[in-house]
Amino acid sequence: xxxxxxxxxxxxxxxxxxxxxxxxxxxxxxxxxxxxxxxxxxxxxxxxxxxxxxxxxxxxxxxxxxxxxxxxxxxxxxxxxxxxxxxxxxxxxxxxxxxxxxxxxxxxxxxxxxxxxxxxxxxxxxxxxxxxxxxxxxxxxxxxxx
Numbered sequence: 001x002x003x004x005x006x007x008x009x010x011x012x013x014x015x016x017x018x019x020x021x022x023x024x025x026x027x028x029x030x031x032x033x034x035x036x037x038x039x040x041x042x043x044x045x046x047x048x049x050x051x052x053x054x055x056x057x058x059x060x061x062x063x064x065x066x067x068x069x070x071x072x073x074x075x076x077x078x079x080x081x082x083x084x085x086x087x088x089x090x091x092x093x094x095x096x097x098x099x100x101x102x103x104x105x106x107x108x109x110x111x112x113x114x115x116x117x118x119x120x121x122x123x124x125x126x127x128x129x130x131x132x133x134x135x136x137x138x139x140x141x142x143x144x145x146x
Contacts, residue, residue, distance in 0.1 A: 033073040041140040048133040064146035
């Protein structure tokens with residue numbers, strides 16, 4: 001399954017990049033969720049706080065969302081259940097997404113929100129672990145078929 005670049009980067013930041021846990025609740029695709037196709041994804045990652053460096057240039061990648069991926073927008077946009085983060089809540093409703101992970105290994109949290117449509121999504125996610133806070137921002141828009 002496609003792993004959102006924002007969740008993949010969050011996984012690296014947490015140092016908890018094991019296999020995703022099976023059995024996470026699935027949400028069937030609605031008529032307003034991203035549809036299959038090619039997407040251009042731009043992502044920013046930066047530290048929060050007084051000593052934060054200037055915002056870097058975005059990283060841009062291209063991903064192909066398959067029909068199977070599009071059937072599970074909760075995992076595609078909000079990410080899978082991560083090792084070390086037993087509490088995971090992802091809600092997609094009326095074009096808005098909220099997510100929250102509570103992590104025990106290492107101790108911390110991931111929270112974020114954004115919006116989605118049939119042609120893409122935008123997310124801002126804050127990761128707080130060990131006294132450090134990092135923000136990930138992601139924008140994806142559909143560019144055509146894969």
